[in-house]
Structures are given as structure tokens and as C-alpha cells.
Amino acid sequence: MKTLSPTLECLLSLEEGVWRAFVAGDPDADAALLADDFVGVDPSGFANRDGHVAPLRAGPAAAGYRLDQERLAWAAPDAGLLCYRARWRQPGGEWETMYVSSLWLRRDGRWRNVFSQDTPAA
Template identity: 45%
Template sequence: MTDENEKLRATLVACEKTVWDALVSGDVSGDAQALDEGFLGVYSDGFATKDDHTGQLKNGATVDCYELAETRVMSLGGNHAVLSYRAVFRRKGFTVEEEMYVSSIWRRDADRWRNVFSQDTPAISV
């Protein structure tokens, strides 16, 4: 990985962690700041808008803990890039960890990155 790609990967991992940290802390504002107004999420239970994503935090945190691994980044040209990774996490009130693969597309606006798209794929045991 080139130094430029490594810098981009580190930047987007930090951005992605702001979303996960908001899920852990219940920070609606932090979640909203990371997401683009036109955000689209594709999940096992359907599609989600920015309002849907932030709305899940109306009663507080939804995740107890998380870990991001196997991070990969790919520039999509211009001011867009995709970050893909494996997430291991535990939902609030549950004892069993879940695992999924995530791809998030981020767009750079001026000095900051915003999440415009995210798709989760549940991991299966083989």
C-alpha cells in the first residue's frame, strides 16, 4: 500500500469510528455530523436514510463495543473513496458478539469527509 493509500485508509478508519463511537455513546449529533444529507444505508432489514440512522439513537446507545479489522481502502476518483472492513460488535443488552463485513463510501467536502453510503453483509461461519 502506498503512503497516500495508507494515509487515506487511516483517515477513513478514523471517520468510520466516529459513526461507531456515536452508536456506543448514543450521540445523535456525532452520528449526524458524519453522515451526508443524502446518506443511504443498505442493511439486512432494508434501506435507511440519514434520519433512520440517527433515529436509532433516540433512546440512547445501540452498541456496547466494537472492533474494526481487515480494513481496506479504494479511491473512487475525485473526492470519493470506499472503506471496507470486518466489524465485530455487541449490541446493547446482548451478550453475543456479531460479525459483519461493511463497505462505506465517503465523500470529501472541503476539509471533511462525509459518509454517503454504507452496506452491511452479515458474516457466516464456514
């Protein structure tokens, strides 16, 4: 069976599911998109899946977002590295800009985010 590489639209749609979970404060939706062995890297350090999901248990972690400058690098037929610029704001906060790289893998027929790194814009 031939496997198809992910499209930019496919992985961007999945990535936006993570952002929608942050806006909705939906930890279950966020967890459903992350691999059990997820690793996140941001200015505060490393996070596993539970650490990524935990803030949503208190409610929304974002009040809005916009993604642009999207690009996709294929790491393998079942792996894609999605990179983009995000403008977002925390509830009651100012708009912030960061660059994000997210590695998505297809395992058992489902796409999961296994790694994400957030870099604040200079």
C-alpha cells in the first residue's frame, strides 16, 4: 500500500485544532491531537503531553489567533514538519507573535503532534 505524504492543508487543519482547543479551553480536544510521547519546547522549558494540556483545565489559554507564513517540510511519507508564524493573545492580554515548528506523524492511521517548538519573535 502506498502512503501519501501529508499536505500543507492537512497538517495546518490539524494544527488549527490545537489552537481551537486553546481558545475553547478544551483539554480533551488538545490531548486527542498530541502523541503520548509529545515533547514541547518553549521559552519556559520542556513540556510533555500532560504539561501541554494542563493549562486548559482552568479554561481558555488563548483569546484569539492568526496563522500565516505556513510552510511544510516532508520528513518522511508519514511525517511532516509544519512551520508558521502565529499571532495570538492570552485572555485579557496583548497580541504576541511567535514562530512555531510542529512535527506531525501518522501512526496507526491517525496524525498526532509529537513535537512542537515555539520561538518568540524578536
